[in-house]
Amino acid sequence: MLKNETLHLSVDCVVFGYDDSGLKVLLINQKEANNEEVGQNPMSQLPGDLILIDEGLEAAAERVLFELTQLKGVYLKQFHAYGDPNRVKQLKDRAWLRSVRTQPEQRVITVGYFGLVSLQDHDPQPASFAGGVEWIDLQNVGPLAFDHNEILDGAMDALQNQLESHHISFELLPKKFTLSQLQSLYEVVLEKKFDKRNFRKNVKRMSHVVPLDEKQQGVMHKPAQLFSFNPDHLDD
Amino acid sequence: MLKNETLHLSVDCVVFGYDDSGLKVLLINQKEANNEEVGQNPMSQLPGDLILIDEGLEAAAERVLFELTQLKGVYLKQFHAYGDPNRVKQLKDRAWLRSVRTQPEQRVITVGYFGLVSLQDHDPQPASFAGGVEWIDLQNVGPLAFDHNEILDGAMDALQNQLESHHISFELLPKKFTLSQLQSLYEVVLEKKFDKRNFRKNVKRMSHVVPLDEKQQGVMHKPAQLFSFNPDHLDD
DNA sequence: ACAAAAGTGTTGGAGATACACCCATGA
DNA sequence: TCATGGGTGTATCTCCAACACTTTTGT
Numbered sequence: 381m382l383k384n385e386t387l388h389l390s391v392d393c394v395v396f397g398y399d400d401s402g403l404k405v406l407l408i409n410q411k412e413a414n415n416e417e418v419g420q421n422p423m424s425q426l427p428g429d430l431i432l433i434d435e436g437l438e439a440a441a442e443r444v445l446f447e448l449t450q451l452k453g454v455y456l457k458q459f460h461a462y463g464d465p466n467r468v469k470q471l472k473d474r475a476w477l478r479s480v481r482t483q484p485e486q487r488v489i490t491v492g493y494f495g496l497v498s499l500q501d502h503d504p505q506p507a508s509f510a511g512g513v514e515w516i517d518l519q520n521v522g523p524l525a526f527d528h529n530e531i532l533d534g535a536m537d538a539l540q541n542q543l544e545s546h547h548i549s550f551e552l553l554p555k556k557f558t559l560s561q562l563q564s565l566y567e568v569v570l571e572k573k574f575d576k577r578n579f580r581k582n583v584k585r586m587s588h589v590v591p592l593d594e595k596q597q598g599v600m601h602k603p604a605q606l607f608s609f610n611p612d613h614l615d616d
Numbered sequence: 617m618l619k620n621e622t623l624h625l626s627v628d629c630v631v632f633g634y635d636d637s638g639l640k641v642l643l644i645n646q647k648e649a650n651n652e653e654v655g656q657n658p659m660s661q662l663p664g665d666l667i668l669i670d671e672g673l674e675a676a677a678e679r680v681l682f683e684l685t686q687l688k689g690v691y692l693k694q695f696h697a698y699g700d701p702n703r704v705k706q707l708k709d710r711a712w713l714r715s716v717r718t719q720p721e722q723r724v725i726t727v728g729y730f731g732l733v734s735l736q737d738h739d740p741q742p743a744s745f746a747g748g749v750e751w752i753d754l755q756n757v758g759p760l761a762f763d764h765n766e767i768l769d770g771a772m773d774a775l776q777n778q779l780e781s782h783h784i785s786f787e788l789l790p791k792k793f794t795l796s797q798l799q800s801l802y803e804v805v806l807e808k809k810f811d812k813r814n815f816r817k818n819v820k821r822m823s824h825v826v827p828l829d830e831k832q833q834g835v836m837h838k839p840a841q842l843f844s845f846n847p848d849h850l851d852d
Numbered sequence: 853a854c855a856a857a858a859g860t861g862t863t864g865g866a867g868a869t870a871c872a873c874c875c876a877t878g879a
Numbered sequence: 880t881c882a883t884g885g886g887t888g889t890a891t892c893t894c895c896a897a898c899a900c901t902t903t904t905g906t
Contacts, residue, residue, distance in 0.1 A: 386622045386669075387625060387667075387669060389623060389625065389699075389725055431623075431699075433622075433623060433723065434701050434723075435701065436699055436700055436701055437697060437699035437725070440699075458696065458697065460694065461673060461694060461697045461727045463625075463667075463672055463673035463676075463727070464672055464673075465670050465671065465672055487669065487670075489625055489673070491697045491699070491725075558885085559885090559886090560884075560885075575868095575869070575870070575871085576885090576886085576887095577870095577871085577886085577887070577888080578868070578869065578870085580886080580887085581867095581868095582868095596885095598878090599877075599878080599883085599884080599885095600877070600878045600879070600882080600883060600884085601875095601876075601877055601878080601882080601883040601884040601885070602875060602876035602877055602883085602884065602885045602886075603876075603877065603885080604884080604885055604886085605885085605886085794858085795858090795859090796857075796858075811895095811896070811897070811898085812858090812859085812860095813859085813860070813861080813897095813898085814895070814896070814897085816859080816860085817895095818895095832858095834905090835856090835857080835904075835905080836855075836856065836857085836904070836905045836906070837855080837856040837857040837858070837903070837904055837905075838856080838857060838858045838859075838902060838903035838904055839857095839858080839903075839904065840857080840858055840859085841858085841859090
């Protein structure tokens with residue numbers, strides 16, 4: 381087995397998208413191998429790539445995400461670095477690496493970022509120019525390339541840990557949202573149910589969730605009050 | 617300014633040590649530059665070094681910590697990666713880098729680990745063979761090399777966030793400890809005071825803190841009941 | 853006897869939990 | 880008028896905060 385004297389660094393983005401149908405993650409298909417030897421069934425992976433020599437980590441995450449998915453202005457946060465020496469040396473990943481990397485045997489350490497977007501405010505089918513880019517329901521995520529399942533799990537943990545404390549739920553919701561949408565988001569992310577009345581009591585205490593002079597329209601039931609996030613008063 | 621086409625990866629360890637006199641951090645002095653050009657006043661830095669080409673990140677942290685400080689078996693946990701392209705390019709750090717690195721202009725990304733040790737169970741003056749290795753009171757930490765002050769702050773945040781939820785306080789205490797020691801630790805790390813009776817009520821609910829059939833000896837006051845950490849029952 | 857830290861209960865208030873019915877809209 | 884999700888209040892309980900005195904040891 382060939383061994384090289386340098387190592388490479390990449391970033392991988394675990395972008396969570398949310399809408400009323402649930403929590404999804406943005407995956408790309410390894411189609412780019414127009415080579416003789418593609419893996420038997422084309423695998424999916426997280427959007428990620430090597431960082432440039434003069435580029436900050438967060439800047440790299442933003443650039444890579446944009447290049448691969450056309451997404452821009454996404455909330456991104458670093459959560460963990462993955463450096464197992466064999467993380468890109470599994471058999472299943474060889475073919476694709478050879479087709480896309482100049483030094484496919486190189487060790488790669490990756491820094492994981494998780495991202496949050498509202499699927500109602502962003503294009504739910506991000507420009508699929510670079511090969512299939514898809515929002516996959518979290519439950520339907522199959523085996524991914526490299527250690528990307530592990531990275532996805534790490535991102536999910538980070539999201540769960542920070543959802544309540546870091547005022548990030550609003551990154552996953554449209555600018556105007558109902559309290560039921562907010563509650564569903566909490567239930568989906570934290571994987572537990574909340575009582576409607578108690579949940580609303582808590583929200584009322586958050587001064588950064590402000591009611592608008594506006595209601596839902598075109599729904600087959602009592603229209604809900606709309607709210608939005610006001611980043612100005614974050615007293616609590 | 618010279619630019620090179622590869623980048624390097626290092627690990628830096630923020631090892632917190634605790635005893636009854638407070639919380640300390642392990643720093644090493646940049647003496648190794650037996651060169652003509654040492655920085656005016658020799659700077660301190662966190663123990664850290666480049667990782668080897670075939671080495672996992674955690675393994676690297678363990679190795680580097682041992683090589684630089686002789687500490688072994690320390691609880692270590694990754695908390696953040698630092699990758700600003702200029703983080704090792706400040707003027708203050710040039711001389712030392714030139715004296716110790718073959719490619720001093722190389723960009724270095726570092727992965728931060730925090731470590732926890734009890735100063736009563738470990739040698740409080742770790743073998744200072746590699747140049748000054750010192751436990752410095754957290755309040756007395758001055759300007760460090762590179763971005764190590766920022767890394768230290770990040771480690772402190774991580775420690776504060778995980779102290780209560782991750783059962784790690786015991787890494788900072790001797791195997792047998794009193795409830796007053798445990799309380800002081802919480803107060804020092806979280807930077808707030810606790811009520812003695814309420815604190816003890818909470819500890820009684822933690823089934824993994826078990827009383828021993830043993831008391832303090834040789835103290836000038838009522839000897840305290842000793843406790844230890846039982847990792848077996850972690851029901852809560 | 854004194855100094856020094858260990859040890860121990862109760863009360864009041866705040867926040868969490870549990871729970872069921874009426875309302876506004878579109879079809 | 881019916882189906883659908885929106886919206887609301889109260890009682891209980893658990894958890895947290897505040898608070899002061901007695902005990903054991905060494906000197």
